[in-house]
Amino acid sequence: QLQFVESGGGLVQPGGSLKLSCAASGIIDVYSIAWFRQAPGKKHEGVSCISSRAGTTYFADSVKGRFTISRDNTKNTVFLQMNSLKPEDTGVYYCAVSRSLCSRGAPEPAGSWGQGTQVTVSS
DSSP, rough: OEEEEEOOEEEEEOOOOOEEEESSSSSTTOOEEEEEEETSOOOOEEEEETTTSOEEEEETTTTTOOOOOOOTTTTTTEEEEESSGGGGGOEHHHHHHHHSSSSSSSEEEEOOOOOOOOEEOOO
């Protein structure tokens, strides 16, 4: 089972940017990978998804136009570039294999969660 280590979070002012990284413990080139986030007191939300060869992506309506997702299969790493951050983007961000195709909408996680990376958007 793949394990993931997320990094790149931090405290940023509204309108700022962060780039998150998700490093996998093994080969990811056959998997769709997704980013999820969990705001305080809320359930995990699927934010973005990228197919195995990066041909298909998905973004939640709340982040569309502000976030981009990419992957480097040679380094078994997936990235989430977050621009124009808003306070409502605050939460712990996780990555995971998506059990559903990215083309089908909101991703569904497979496997267990890693430690995540905290993103706080506040002035």
